[in-house]
Amino acid sequence: MLTGKAKLAGVIGWPVGHSRSPRLHGAWLERYGIDGAYVPLAVPPGRLEEVVRALALAGFRGANVTIPHKEDAFRACDVVEESARRAGAVNTLVFEDGQIIGGNTDGWGFLENLREQVPGWDVTAGTAVILGAGGAARAIAAALLDAGCPRLVIVNRNTARAEALAAALRQGGAGDGEEAGRIRVAAAPPLAEAALLVNTTPLGMQGQPPLEIDLSPLPDTAVVADIVYVPLDTALLRAARARGLRVVEGLGMLLHQGRPGFQRWFGVLPEVDAALRTHVAADIPREG
Structure with a gap:
C-alpha cells in the first residue's frame, strides 16, 4: 500500500509502453515490501531536461532512461559518473541533494x-x-x-x-x-x-x-x-x-542493469532469480 512517504521512480522514454522495466521494478517492490512505486513516463523528444528537473522537484528518487533520450540525459546531468562517461550515454538518473546524477548500468x-x-x-x-x-x-x-x-x-x-x-x-x-x-x-x-x-x-x-x-x-x-x-x-x-x-x-541484461538503480532509489540491492525471469518474461513472445 502506498503512503504519503512512498519512494517514487520510473522509466522515461518515447514511446515507453513497450518497456518491461515497470513490471521488473514492480515485482521487486512487492517482493521486498517497499512503500514505493515505479511508473512509465512518456516524454517526447526535446522535453527531457524540463521533465527530469520537475520530477526531482516533485520528490522522485530518480529514473531509468530509454530510447530516444539517453544522450539528452547525459547533457541534462549536473554530475556524470564514470560509467556514463565511458558509455557516452545515461540510462540511470539519481536525484540527490538537489543534483541530477547520471550513470550507465548497461x-x-x-x-x-x-x-x-x-x-x-x-x-x-x-x-x-x-x-x-x-x-x-x-x-x-x-x-x-x-x-x-x-x-x-x-x-x-x-x-x-x-x-x-x-x-x-x-x-x-x-x-x-x-x-x-x-x-x-x-x-x-x-x-x-x-x-x-x-x-x-x-x-x-x-x-x-x-x-x-x-x-x-x-x-x-x-x-x-x-x-x-x-x-x-x-x-x-x-x-x-x-x-x-x-x-x-538478452532478458538477463535487462534484469541485471536495473539492480543498481533500484538500490539507489529504494535502498535494497535486489536479486535476479528464476522466479523473477519467469514473471518478467510472461508477456514476451518466446520466438519471433
Whole structure:
C-alpha cells in the first residue's frame, strides 16, 4: 500500500509502453515490501531536461532512461559518473541533494548476465566481436575493456560509425597507448578468432529483419550473446545452440542493469532469480 512517504521512480522514454522495466521494478517492490512505486513516463523528444528537473522537484528518487533520450540525459546531468562517461550515454538518473546524477548500468548488466549464464566465463579468454556501433555497443565494449578483455573488434555496416565508436573508446580509456592496440574495426566479423560474439543491433528483434550470419567459423569454445529479448529466443541463439555453443539471452541484461538503480532509489540491492525471469518474461513472445 502506498503512503504519503512512498519512494517514487520510473522509466522515461518515447514511446515507453513497450518497456518491461515497470513490471521488473514492480515485482521487486512487492517482493521486498517497499512503500514505493515505479511508473512509465512518456516524454517526447526535446522535453527531457524540463521533465527530469520537475520530477526531482516533485520528490522522485530518480529514473531509468530509454530510447530516444539517453544522450539528452547525459547533457541534462549536473554530475556524470564514470560509467556514463565511458558509455557516452545515461540510462540511470539519481536525484540527490538537489543534483541530477547520471550513470550507465548497461555494461555492468551485460557482464553480470554473462557471468550468470556462463559460469566460469573468463573475460581474458580472447577476442570479443561486437556487432553494431550504437549506444548499447559502446556501453558493452567499454565494460569488456575495463574488465580486461584483451582484444575487441567492432563490426558495423556503417564503417564510419564503427570507427567513431572505436575512437571514442580509445580516448575514454587509460590513454597509455595500450587501449588503442586492443580495439579495431572490421568490415566482416572475424569469427574464427572470437571467444565472444555479441549482437547489439536490433536485427532479429520482433518486427526487424533477421540477423544473417554464418556461425560455422566460430571456435567450439565461443560464447554467443544477443541483447535482443523480444523474442526471448532469437534465431541467432538457436543457431548457436545448434552448433553446440554456449549462449547468453538478452532478458538477463535487462534484469541485471536495473539492480543498481533500484538500490539507489529504494535502498535494497535486489536479486535476479528464476522466479523473477519467469514473471518478467510472461508477456514476451518466446520466438519471433
